[in-house]
Amino acid sequence: MTGTAANDTRFAPGSTVRVSDRASLGHCRTPVYLRGRTGTIVSVAGRFRDPERLAYHKPGMPLQTLYRIRFSQRDLWPGYGGPADDEIEADIFEHWLEPDQERQRDQGA
Amino acid sequence: MSTHDHDHHHHHDHDHAPISDQDGPISRFELLETAIRELLIEKGLFTAADLHAQIDATESRNPALGADLVAKAWSDPGFKANLIDDPRATLGEMGIDVGAIAELQVVENTDDLHHVVVCTLCSCYPRMILGVPPAWYKSTAYRSRVVKDPRGVLQEFGLELPDRAKVRVLDSTADLRFLVIPRRPPGTDGLDESALAELVTRDSMIGTAEALGPQS
Structure with a gap:
């Protein structure tokens, strides 16, 4: 990897995060079915060029931190028929993630 | 080519019917890909042989x-x-x-x-x-x-x-x-x-x- 990152790694493995549910214009690697959903950081995958800039012939800088995030299937799909511990993992860039304030409040109480 | 005048003739020896790997009309994106590919080859950025070698390498995996x-x-x-x-x-x-x-x-x-x-x-x-x-x-x-x-x-x-x-x-x-x-x-x-x-x-x-x- 070349260049500098946007900032230091903001989220640590094990912390819960919410995927922003904002809309996007043009190329974007955040699937709509995960927007607004809460998951757990599994690992920091590294820093990569920003696909939202790269797609439009920009260098894709600053680099964005990419995280592997695990979601519970039952949290994603109402009426999911499989066992409660089935899960799905996806890679989401840091600028699409926010701290999960609701869950933090619950745990802090 | 010694000189490049505006009496330009196509030197490639194929007709311009696109080769499609599927039946039905060619899509806008296929047309765009063909046009860009032919331009890049004509401009000498790569040759048709380079292209075929790359396709072979991709498909050989x-x-x-x-x-x-x-x-x-x-x-x-x-x-x-x-x-x-x-x-x-x-x-x-x-x-x-x-x-x-x-x-x-x-x-x-x-x-x-x-x-x-x-x-x-x-x-x-x-x-x-x-x-x-x-x-x-x-x-x-x-x-x-x-x-x-x-x-x-x-x-x-x-x-x-x-x-x-x-x-x-x-x-x-x-x-x-x-x-x-x-x-x-x-x-x-x-x-x-x-x-x-x-x-x-x-x-x-x-x-x-x-x-x-x-x-x-």
Whole structure:
């Protein structure tokens, strides 16, 4: 990897995060079915060029931190028929993630 | 060409009927690709031979490489641990370049955990190890359904999961690509790596199938 990152790694493995549910214009690697959903950081995958800039012939800088995030299937799909511990993992860039304030409040109480 | 005047004649000796690999009218994007390709070749940025060599290189990658890696991982726990821990370095030591485009991740299916890979956004696939993806992998039906109903889709593939196996869908949304090490089939203790590699199918490395049994 070349260049500098946007900032230091903001989220640590094990912390819960919410995927922003904002809309996007043009190329974007955040699937709509995960927007607004809460998951757990599994690992920091590294820093990569920003696909939202790269797609439009920009260098894709600053680099964005990419995280592997695990979601519970039952949290994603109402009426999911499989066992409660089935899960799905996806890679989401840091600028699409926010701290999960609701869950933090619950745990802090 | 000694001089370039405006009395330009086409020197290439083909007609301009596009060669399409599918029936039906050519799409705007196919037309755009053809136009850009021909321009780049005419401008000398690359030759038609370069293009064919690249297509050959892309299509010559096939699941055999993945099958060899899985067979080696089954036979050698140390290799398996290294492959999962640092695929790039482990493959690099074997002279296999996974390329700079994306990072390869290796995951293992067990009696308790079954991984299945999809790219819901397009068709990201570990081409560096498995070659060109199967047509169904790129279909809207697979991409949209396997995230919502993985067990239903796996059943349609004919895969019966162990009762206690948790299903983990891996959506390759960004820069990671996934290679699944399937469960080693029972009754294969005496087999060497090349015999084991015969049992490792492409689909078993995507997670939509088990490896073949030794008698298959």
